[in-house]
Amino acid sequence: MSEITNLIAEGRAKRLYATENEDEAVVYYRDETVAFHGLKRGRIIGKGEINNLICEYMFTLLTEKGVPNHFIRRVDNRCSLVKRVEIIPFTVTVRNIAAGSLARRIGLPDGTRLRNPVIEFNLKNEELEDSLLNVTHITALNLATTAEVRQIEMMSRRVNEILSECMSGIGIELIDFKVEFGRYKGEILLADEVSPDTCRFWDANTHEPLDLDRFRHDLGDVEEAYREVLHRLTGNVLRSNEEEA
Numbered sequence: 001m002s003e004i005t006n007l008i009a010e011g012r013a014k015r016l017y018a019t020e021n022e023d024e025a026v027v028y029y030r031d032e033t034v035a036f037h038g039l040k041r042g043r044i045i046g047k048g049e050i051n052n053l054i055c056e057y058m059f060t061l062l063t064e065k066g067v068p069n070h071f072i073r074r075v076d077n078r079c080s081l082v083k084r085v086e087i088i089p090f091t092v093t094v095r096n097i098a099a100g101s102l103a104r105r106i107g108l109p110d111g112t113r114l115r116n117p118v119i120e121f122n123l124k125n126e127e128l129e130d131s132l133l134n135v136t137h138i139t140a141l142n143l144a145t146t147a148e149v150r151q152i153e154m155m156s157r158r159v160n161e162i163l164s165e166c167m168s169g170i171g172i173e174l175i176d177f178k179v180e181f182g183r184y185k186g187e188i189l190l191a192d193e194v195s196p197d198t199c200r201f202w203d204a205n206t207h208e209p210l211d212l213d214r215f216r217h218d219l220g221d222v223e224e225a226y227r228e229v230l231h232r233l234t235g236n237v238l239r240s241n242e243e244e245a
């Protein structure tokens with residue numbers, strides 16, 4: 001791998017570094033976490049390592065299933081090498097079961113199964129609480145073309161099918177998840193991360209959350225839940241508990 005040169009971006013959950021190869025970047029996964037559009041902040045010890053391993057597993061699976069994504073390979077405990085994409089400035093949320101903001105917005109109890117997956121787009125802007133967008137907003141604001149949105153939606157649906165099947169095989173229900181996409185050499189790639197920070201995972205038997213909702217709602221055993229997801233996915237029992245640098 002070519003050497004890291006400088007910090008490109010620092011978010012709460014990740015840092016992104018440039019490398020000598022301008023087509024690649026290094027993601028460093030942090031223990032820091034935020035919820036409710038940045039209003040609640042905290043730290044989940046060891047989360048960076050766990051999410052790095054979970055993302056390696058998820059992106060490798062998605063590559064095998066033909067979903068083009070930014071992941072190249074894991075570099076060490078907390079870092080992975082990725083393609084340096086130009087992030088498209090809206091997020092995509094796919095929902096199978098109503099929870100969180102959707103449950104509040106449309107007045108359905110948490111846990112209500114939806115008759116079909118719901119796809120939502122949100123502006124990447126924390127100050128505006130990540131405003132909900134539809135396709136006409138996206139094209140009017142020149143965030144992406146109609147053809148790009150169509151492709152992004154198709155890829156998001158495919159990710160939902162692949163992840164739902166994978167999680168169901170390890171006794172976990174995929175409630176919803178948020179993904180981001182980027183442009184790279186004329187192609188659209190799935191980017192960002194797929195982890196308990198960005199997905200709602202419920203144990204299929206107990207319906208207990210195994211994700212960031214444990215932090216959002218002070219449910220306790222946050223680290224244990226993240227470890228449980230990694231363990232069920234990969235068999236990896238991570239014990240290092242190393243704090244981030």
Ligand code: UDP
Nearest residue numbers: 093099100101102176177178197198199200
């Ligand atoms: N999500 C995320 N980042 C955000 C907001 C939401 O990764 O800034 C994920 C969240 O973990 C869940 C899905 O997107 O899996 C849908 O979240 P929702 O819109 O219900 O918002 P929240 O309840 O997190 O405010």
